[in-house]
Amino acid sequence: MSAAIPPTERRVSARIGAISESATLAVDAKAKALKAAGRPVIGFGAGEPDFPTPGYIVDAAVEACRDPKYHRYTPAGGLPELKAAIVAKTLRDSGYEIEPSQILVTNGGKQAIYEAFAAILDPGDEVIVPAPYWTTYPESIRLAGGVPVEVVADETTGYRVSVEQLEAARTERTKVVLFVSPSNPTGAVYSPADTEAIGRWAVEHGLWVMTDEIYEHLVYGDAAFTSLPTVVPELRDKCIVVNGVAKTYAMTGWRVGWIVGPKDVVKAATNLHSHATSNVANVSQAAAIAAVSGDLTAVAEMRAAFDRRRRTIVRLLNEIDGVVCPEPEGAFYAYPSVKALLGKEIRGKRPRTSVELAALILDEAEVAVVPGEAFGTPGYLRLSYALGDEDLAEGVGRIQKLLGEAKD
Structure with missing residues (x-):
């Protein structure tokens, strides 16, 4: 058993050192950095409405x-x-x-x-x-x-x-x-x-x-x-x-x-x-x-847009072989299971975890999603549909094309 580390040698407390970075903010930051570098990245990471404050x-x-x-x-x-x-x-x-x-x-x-x-x-x-x-x-x-x-x-x-x-x-x-x-x-x-x-x-x-x-x-x-x-x-x-x-x-x-x-x-x-x-x-x-x-008029308008995007993203995700996406009833996230795709070959790689699959999607399709490990359930991806309709369709289309190449 190793000796305890003296207090003077500890640079970061054990309590704070054990905290993980917010995975959703990390994905969003990486997507924004790549976009700033000129790559056409579409981010499904942050849970943030794309509308301006009323x-x-x-x-x-x-x-x-x-x-x-x-x-x-x-x-x-x-x-x-x-x-x-x-x-x-x-x-x-x-x-x-x-x-x-x-x-x-x-x-x-x-x-x-x-x-x-x-x-x-x-x-x-x-x-x-x-x-x-x-x-x-x-x-x-x-x-x-x-x-x-x-x-x-x-x-x-x-x-x-x-x-x-x-x-x-x-x-x-x-x-x-x-x-x-x-x-x-x-x-x-x-x-x-x-x-x-x-x-x-x-x-x-x-x-x-x-x-x-x-x-x-x-x-x-x-x-x-x-x-x-x-x-x-x-x-x-x-x-x-x-x-x-x-x-x-x-x-x-x-x-x-x-x-x-x-x-x-x-x-x-x-x-x-x-x-x-x-x-x-x-x-x-x-x-x-x-x-x-105030009244909820502006809220109702945003909710109508989210509802439209919700139905679109679920339909597009469920068109991908190996993806199962229940229809969400609230918030603005889709949470598809991708367990059936893990271990399959996609562009020369075999992602074994949803972390690896999310990294592959970012590298190959230039789309940022959050892996299920961040939410306590490996084998899933989270996609926020709080983004514009065109970006949503383009982003999921890129994922469809990439994952459609999966093979045993």
């Missing part, structure tokens, strides 16, 4: 820039007027009645997720994480001292886990179950009945639920968004909701998210937030007020 929101930010009151520190937990707007928005969209003291405004959804877990987890507490999962969830759990416990669903169930699977993963160390609907990376949406069943199971066992509702407005066809604390009111004292303006209003760069939860937990998270960053940029908060207070 004009009325930008106008509110411009006005805020001119107002001296926004040039100073404001309350760490969020502008009171934004909290009031989130109260009204949550009741309008979810039927969930809350108070301003139950809200913490954060620098985007990622900070909300980390601070929520940090507020309720002690070292060794387990969090049940349905997979495929968004890359940030397990990293945030580990940073907060918790232990992510994966429960895997595949294309045969539409990437939805069952209560039976969750129960099989529950131990005496389980404290939290993560619930995400609509889902990133799969676009899965749980029915109201399944949502309620999971919530009642959590109540029965005294578990906390952390639910991410960032894609609440991006559902299609017969699917319906269901807010867990609304359908299971008994859960509200042990439920934390994460949300934000990024996806709904095409505001990924504005960095405004929030936590809704029990007052004592939100107060604890706010204390952490006050030392981590203090208040979110006031101009961004002013823009968020305009976003959540």
